[in-house]
Amino acid sequence: MAYRTHTLKEINRSLENKTITVCGWVNKRRDHGNLIFLDIRDRYSLLQVVVDSENKETFRKAEEIRSEYVLQITGELRKRPLGTENTKISTGEFELVASNINILNRSKVPPFSISDEQKDYDEKLGLKYRYLDLRRTDKKENIIKRHLITNTIRNHFLENDFLEIETPYLTKSTPEGARDFLVPSRLQPGTFYALPQSPQLFKQILMVSGFDRYFQIVRCFRDEDLRADRQPEFTQVDVEMSFVEPNDVMTITEELFKKLNVQFGIECDYPIKRISYTEAMNKYGTDRPDLRNPLEILDFTEILKDTKLKIFRSVIEKDGYIKGFILKNKECHPTRPTLEKINNMAKDFGLPGIAWILFDGSEVRSPIAKFLSENEISSFKKTFDLGDKDAILLAAGKDGLLEALGSLRLFLGNEFNLVNESEFKYLWVVDFPLFEYDEKEKRLNSVHHPFTAPHPEDLEKLDTDPLSVRSLAYDIVLNGNELGGGSIRINNTNLQSKIFKLLDISPEEAQIKFGFLLEALEYGAPPHGGIALGLDRITMLFTGAKSLRDVIAFPKTQSGTCLLTDAPSQVDRKQLDELSISVNIKEEQG
């Protein structure tokens, strides 16, 4: 005998006046004298069950039933009396008149309400009682939407002839920027596997093998100090293609996001805009700009080249810039108090301060008004078509100026409500620099990773001016969030060795860590490239969830703890002995 004849999804008119059996949880119980109403919940919906006191045995059972009890109910599905239908639920036309109730399991009183939309319980309590937390509609729907997104993604790559191939989780420690999670080997004492930070090298090897198009939805691991919204394990949509140029990878990625947009009823402009890293930094002060924010960083250096303001002039003389924003009255309504507030905020972002100019009727109000010439004022007005109540924000500086203005741009977007939260604005950022300079270690680092191909036009500058070399890398950005990034890879041993050398990786070290890749490149490696997308973040943006923790079934806290299971935990001494390791807690940590 099956437990149920129907799930609540299957309740429809064809079952009217039929006897059915359903199973589910008691969402709510309401006592109306001779009638007890039970709202029964399963994964799919809710159903109102009516228990009449005339059915004595069942009524007696219903009296002892509490929230979250698990029931099996048999009864006749009846149309609800006219006027009592509930249009909010899929079964709302009907009610089940219980002839028999079987209590499959009881429940203690949950530490927070499940049926109500109670929001004020501690997140930690929700994580500890995750099984109850996930019964709540919003949390449940996030997990179901993640499942649907995963499906769309997988189908997209399958339809495009990609092969899904699994790569190892117990692999080699080859730090690629972040710290590895290590796994001691018992069979080979003193050695360690590492959990993959990404299957980067394996997917490249698969291209050398000739699989042409690979994808995998795969867990990756980074042992970083966890920021507010970061997880030690995260899910990556990992893609690699052979015989491709950046445009091929970007196009297939773009087609994916088109499908996700359709799935979630989101409208977007296609093709997705592509801008260079340099343009992104100059206009938005970040490599992942939120294009919903209409503000752009403007360069006022030319207009102010003869400025009488000393601090501006000294910056310009040292090859610095005067940059900032125009705040149009119709979007922003900049007022004097707001401008003062912005000036204060700016210091938090590392700027020495912001000078503002407010056009107030025919007046020009500004703390630097007396330093501004007629000519400069009219240049500003003409160049930026300024009218009454428009304002200019000015900041002077050189290194770090753009980044600081990028942060200020976000603040202004927020302050003036410039961002339409329901909009989706994608962007490709391309032509990243290949290297960045690591001030601390006094050497070059890869901006993406050491396998990224340099831009063919810049190959000659590798030796003379490596920091000016662009790479064939691309990032996809949505509303200020990096969704993923990729690149064309190096498929030539000599070039790869040269890059390792520039990164200060000695030939010996390169051989130990990446020898197999260098060797693989010597046996007919095709041109190839790919991309990796963050599934957690994609899901967060499409569901509108506020945190990555809300789109992961069993997330960890900032200290990497699973509050449900209490992992990580101490283990038996025997386990450590078998692995030939021991714990050495340093004084300052103990």
Added chain:
Amino acid sequence: MAYRTHTLKEINRSLENKTITVCGWVNKRRDHGNLIFLDIRDRYSLLQVVVDSENKETFRKAEEIRSEYVLQITGELRKRPLGTENTKISTGEFELVASNINILNRSKVPPFSISDEQKDYDEKLGLKYRYLDLRRTDKKENIIKRHLITNTIRNHFLENDFLEIETPYLTKSTPEGARDFLVPSRLQPGTFYALPQSPQLFKQILMVSGFDRYFQIVRCFRDEDLRADRQPEFTQVDVEMSFVEPNDVMTITEELFKKLNVQFGIECDYPIKRISYTEAMNKYGTDRPDLRNPLEILDFTEILKDTKLKIFRSVIEKDGYIKGFILKNKECHPTRPTLEKINNMAKDFGLPGIAWILFDGSEVRSPIAKFLSENEISSFKKTFDLGDKDAILLAAGKDGLLEALGSLRLFLGNEFNLVNESEFKYLWVVDFPLFEYDEKEKRLNSVHHPFTAPHPEDLEKLDTDPLSVRSLAYDIVLNGNELGGGSIRINNTNLQSKIFKLLDISPEEAQIKFGFLLEALEYGAPPHGGIALGLDRITMLFTGAKSLRDVIAFPKTQSGTCLLTDAPSQVDRKQLDELSISVNIKEEQG
């Protein structure tokens, strides 16, 4: 400019006499004086390219081209001259007359041939140069078939309303039989995560959450001493359902294998036969019998109850049995030398020996002939319808007798060629015992795992005779291989606590390890159960591969080494310091 206009899959008549560009590897080069033929290989097919010496520049390039070079070739697709078509390849009607060849990459001479069906190279060499190994048709096809099987499995569960939900890889150490792989936590020194042996507890928690139907194709980890064909990480098709009985889980699993059979053109009888564990042991001496082998273990104790053979009589007197096989002449042709050989083999399987009786015309030949009475002989003949050249194998014993005969059965199947290798015979084994007795530790162990529900009919025997309690567990077996197993789970805290107690897990230990499960069961846990299937083994059986290593893109050796990357490896002292651990190699291991 795209690298190619077509892949080799897309070569067809519509392209005849058109100029196309293809990319791929040189599978073979053949030099015919004025013509050079290049067989170009991509993921999909092969294509013959012709280079004419009249095209001087291209011909010169073709002369330097070697096997495994990566080429981009532009030319006109031409019908091959009549009689030179190659029906073995999809492009065999055509050849590409090269107008231009671009060498995208060169290749050293591979350590083993890729184009030839060379089989005699060392497996270790193949694993080290895995990228070359995977270029070979058979290895490549295994990986592609795995991809197809994965797809069929996933679609089956998606079509049946299962949600794909990801569970953590960094989880809690709760040994479930095998040893855990541990991952030291840096943020919480002295504590460890464990890699999951299976997502067992998480999928149960998901049922408590109300997700109703869950599946995941997920990596699992067991740190066991690796047998010839075992991997430290393996892929599991993990399934859990709410409001189900064993039959529900078995049916949905059976439907999956129907689809795989259709995909691979395999015919099978449905429904899949179900036998109890007891029957499996009695008939086949194993809980995963290969039903392609027609031999069944028979019980001769009754016929021989008055035997004059002392060793038999003493076994019977001690409640032992005389069991064995009938070898029918038409299937097995048992001869006297073969019977002697079987007797010798039997000792390897732990039997004291095998007594055989061969009916040779009217003669009865047997080393124990003089102990056999007329009556016994005629009983044998009558009961088992024995004729000329038929034989009986007899073994006496008690504990371990069935298992030994199970091994002998496999040997006999092989010896007499009784198994049709191309056949697929599925079997469900049900009603496993809940517990087994651990002689070494002097306590009960779970046969499946501690969360398996006892058979409701046997609940009362938990206290009185736990070893006789059956469980609601089921295994699916194909051709003697366990494809997977599952059970209905305990959904009641008290029963779960009782089982822990019977397993000698103290309440304190249970609380530390499984406290969250015990607590979850108190908040309305539905009846639930599931199954876990081994994707690697399924793929091996459907592809006909000889080893799990042949169906895993990057497998490990018996010592857990990845010969491609040399994992596991030593790591920097700094990495260990950050994790607050140190290596302690014991003398005998160093």
